[in-house]
Amino acid sequence: MKQITLKAEARCANGSGEARRLRRRGKIPAAIMRPRGETTPIAVDAHEFELAVRGHKGGQLLIKLDLDGTPSDVLLRERQNHVLTGKPDHLDFSQVNLADKTRLTLQIRLTGEPEGVRVGGGILTQILRAIEVEVKIQDLIDVYEMDVSHMKLGETLFVKDLQLGEKFHILTPGDFAFASVSAPEEEKAEVPADGSAPAAEVEVIAKGKKDEAGAPAAKPGAPAAAAKPGAPAAKAAPAAKAAAPKKGK
Secondary structure (H helix, E strand, O other): OOEEEEEEEEOOOOOHHHHHHHHHOOEEEEEEEOOOOOEEEEEEEHHHHHHHHOOOOOOOEEEEEEEOOEEEEEEEEEEEEOOOOOOEEEEEEEEOOOOOEEEEEEEEEEEOOOHHHHOOOOEEEEOOOEEEEEEEHHHOOOEEEEEOOOOOOOOEEEHHHOOOOOOOEEOOOOOOEEEEEEOOHHHOOOOOOOOOOOHHHHHHHHHHHHHHHHOOOOOOOOOHHHHOOOOOHHHHOHHHOOOOOOOOO
């Protein structure tokens, strides 16, 4: 893991007022978490910090921090940015021992085009973008690149499939999926073996045919309401008078 050097100065006051004063002076409020749990408030130069971290795309960042002439190895754990400007508002460091194993986050980047996407028209989904590992600081890499060009349609890769080597102890459960190649949504609907439409579609078609066959014929130009089923029977039986019995001769 690449290590950068950064100067810092101790600060005595805390609070939002002191933080605003530091930012006006071109400083970034920060804090170092010590191994025993105590916290040391510090400040770093904003311009120097931006230059030092330029181009860094990984998760944690290993820094040789020069605090008023006293060097210490720290990890940049969290960077809080201003919601509008995007510039760093606060930094959180943790002091580490390079000889000890530390619990860290390892970023995963997928490379290559899966066979299931290239040939089968599937969709590649990355489910996990980082995993938890235990490793010595100097052995940590910024990003682990995983080649997925061999993945076929319907295939899923799990954390246990990652080959990180003996230096890494993976803490994330092995049965967690981190990548899959699936069929497009429109192709997932099951079609009967005889090629007929799905049941729901058959019901709609059958219903439409029944309504068409059972509906009375509408007169040309007649309003739609006149064709409603259930009209009174008396209006539809003019032949009743002709069938009435004749009076005696």
